[in-house]
Amino acid sequence: MSQFPHSSTPHAVSVRSRTRFQSWAQGVLALGVALLALFILGRFRSALFWGGVLAIVCWPLLTWLRRKWPSPRAVALAPAAIVAGIALVFIIPFGLLVSAAAGEAREGAQWVRQAAEQGIPAPAWLDRLPWGRAQVQHWWQANLATADSVHELMTRLKPERSLAMVEQLGHGAANGLVIMGFALLILFFFLRAGTPLVARIDRLVWRLLGARGVMVQHHVVGAVRGALAGLVLVGLGEGVLIGLSYVIAGAPQPLLLGMFTALACMIPMVGGIALALCVALILVKGATLAAAIGVGVFGAIVLFLADHFIRPALIGGSIKLPFMWVLLGILGGLESCGLSGLFIGPAVMAVAHLLWRLGSGRAAQAAPDGVVAIRVTHHARAD
Structure with missing residues (x-):
């Protein structure tokens, strides 16, 4: 024994x-x-990613629908209603906009062809410039007024690259519609799985990472929802408001310009460049100088208010993420991961900021005495 x-x-x-x-x-x-x-999964990784993003964003809506609609049929009908709503609100209008934009693009191509054959006549507002009138008129006559000057300008701009880019964008749009269709299918199954799926995810995160993992999960979800609201919805709102000013100012192809502005406004600081290009096109097409200035001023006000007040509050407000972290996450994510980086970047920066706060907060382990002594000596010398 x-x-x-x-x-x-x-x-x-x-x-x-x-x-x-x-x-x-x-x-x-x-x-x-x-x-x-x-x-x-190959390229369908994008569909899985966007399905997951949409599931995170639509989860509060699904919870609300099931609370208002306690029928057993709601287990399948509520997710189907959400998916159908997304298709009706985004995909069908997007298809109509693409169709209308294609028509405007044909008109724009006809205008470019006419300009190459006849030149671009000087607009009437050139004669009403308060200063620099002679210099601007001379530049216009030398670079845009004749067919030869326009042809030379187009040769320098290399339009074949633009045409290749447009063709690539067309293929990208068709591929995007296919991926979005599969993403909606994945979204339906995610939402239909409902609470059991979320419980399994929570249990897995807790087993792997513990309480800190749950905090990270909360920040990732908040960053994804904030990114959708702060980037996509705010960008679309900016595009709609500025697009209305294009219509009022009599801009050429206002729908196409509005779509271009909305897509650019989804990225901070890029919307201003798109607005400047559109204002320059309005001036070239012969609109009044006052209309172009009005569009520029109105668009600048919309961009300033949205980018400095609304967007930071929506993206970083729920998770207390500073605007600089948000901005770096958006721009870095876009450069590294493409369009999906608009959501990946803020989520990663939210987790990094959380780890920074946990590691440097008061509850963290105290710094060694030597570090404290160095800091005290440094401050004493500075004083």
């Missing part, structure tokens, strides 16, 4: 080490299978 504990100790240590090894092996296997599954 006295030798039983001694003889059982190696067996217990062996079982414990084998269990630890199995845990690591299972973790490696799970990670490998997950990476392999993502690799096999």
Whole structure:
């Protein structure tokens, strides 16, 4: 009996080490299978990503619908209603806008062809310039008034690159519609899974990362919802308001210019460049100088209010993320990951800011005495 504990100790240590090894092996296997599954998905990874983003954004709406509609049929009908609503609100109008924009693009191509054959006549507002009138008229006559000057300008601009870009955008739009269709299908199954799926995700996060993981999950969800509201919805709102000013000012192809402005306004600081280009096009097409100035001033006010007040509050307000972190996350994510980076960037920066606050807050481990002494000495010398 006295030798039983001694003889059982190696067996217990062996079982414990084998269990630890199995845990690591299972973790490696799970990670490998997950990476392999993502690799096999190919370009449909984008559909899975956008389906997940839409599920995060639409989850509060699904919760509200199920609370107002407690019928057992709501388990399938509520997700179907959300998916149908997204299709009606975004995809169908997007298709109509693309069709209308294609018509305006044909008109724009006809205008470009006419300008190449006959030149661009000087607009009437050139004669009413308060200063620099002679210099501007001379530049216009030398660069835009004749067919040869317009042809030379187009040669320098290399329109074949623009045409290739337009063709690439057309293929990208068709591929985007296919991906969005699959994303809506994935969204339906995510929402139909409902609370059990969310409970499984919460349980997995808790098992892997503990309480800190739950905090990270909360910040990621808040960043995704804030990014959608602050980037997409605010950008569309800016595009609609500025597009109305294009219509009032008599701009050429106002729908096409409005879509271009809305897409540019989804990215901070890029909307101003799009607005300047559209104002320059309005001037070239012969609109009045007052109308172009009015469009520019109105658009600048809309961009200033949206980019400095509404957008930071929507993106960083729910997770207390400073505007500089938001801006760097958006621009860096867009450059690194493309369009999906508009959501990945703020989410990553939200997690980074959370870890920074947890690591540098009062509850963190105190700094060593040597570090404190160096800081005190440094401040004393500075004083």
